[in-house]
Amino acid sequence: MKKGDKVILIVILVVIILGFSGTFIYKNYMKSSDKIAVIKQDGNVLKRINLTKLTSSTEMTIKTKDGHFNKIVIEKDKIRILDADCPDKVCVKTGTISQPGDSIVCLPHKLIITIEGDKTHSEVDATAY
């Protein structure tokens, strides 16, 4: 083997290793682990909030077309519905959610809050209830 061959060999090997490790690192570590709260009403995304980057807590009230409301409290890493004028109050009773995959649902107002984020820690595809 000539010197030139060795150089080419090493260069190619380095490229291959770099390529693989780059993909590996990207897939496993670089994915944002930020928790994003998504507030949807009747299928439309109203707001996306990065809970991880939040520094202060906020309150917001979401109104339905016919004048009903859900009052939402957003804090660092967590979100909940504080109050609502729906009949069953399931959304308020659900309490605070903080994990990717968690959701709060207010059926009467067609409101869903879900937390998106890295779900690799989740053991389940869904929960039957």
Next chain:
Amino acid sequence: MKKKFTLLFTIIFVSSILFSSCAKKEEPSVTKENYLLGTIVQLTVYGKNAEAASNKAMDVISDLDDKMSPSKDTSEVSKINKNAGKAFVKVSDDTFTVIKKALEYSSLSNGAFDITVGPLVNLWGIGTDKARVPSPQEIKDKLSLVNYKDVILDENNRSVKLRKPNEAIDLGGIAKGYTADRVKEVLVNEGIRTAFINLGGNIVTLGNKPDGSLWNIGVQDPLQTRGEYFGIVKVSHKSIVSSGNYERYFMKNGKRYHHILDTKTGYPSDNGIIATTIISDKSIDGDALSTTAFVLGLDKGMKLIESLKGVEAIFITKDKKVYTTSGLKDNFKITNQEYIYEKGR
């Protein structure tokens, strides 16, 4: 020599790219979400035809909702109720099939499962803004209207009639299951082999996960908020349906009044069971049986489920004890250690 090396590494280089893309190649998937059947409906469908198939499936759900919803004035169920004690109402094959199946479960459970529970459901109003604890007299009055034997079927004309005025059927304990089965059927007919159907917590899986492994389905922890599970079942091609006192309820003087009514007493079922989960092939069976088992209680419920082929169940009692049917041991595990696994009885 030089050429050989170049060739060799070209092959390695090219194949590494090919393999890495091949291994991670995923089938296209579509996720759809909608508000139907009084709940959130979510479909995740994999395959080339996913978009068209999921749209068709959503249309079917919407159509069945229109036929069987008790709150829609024009539904077939509403028509049957309005004509109680008066006339037969011609219904679709779908509604007829569901009512017929419901009556089978009524007789199998000796009335523990009873779709004529409508008047009681309306009286309690659980899950509505009119929820209240009725007087014993009111309950007694409405109980006299609960009797599955008063549902008269005319097989030839696909017609249904309730014997007495003011009687009313409510398909809430079975319609979602039937709908899930129909969705699966539609997807299969569209050539879909992998799908995940979630009709407000009633889950049906089609095939294995896209990577070939089994689906991991959490089972609701009845003492935690929705979505928190206490155990996991591994399945492929199954229906998983839970019933529990956590689904819809209201509190009055520190007591919880939930929506699963005992048709013998007229009050929310109170026999020590706080949640049941049924794993079955057909979701219509799972839906009806989860309610049935909840009302029957541990001993009778377990006996009934064990007598049925291909149906498995998980019962949770007030004191956090978990009982399962014998066929479930290998693919169920408890993840919340507060729960004690009392082996299959």
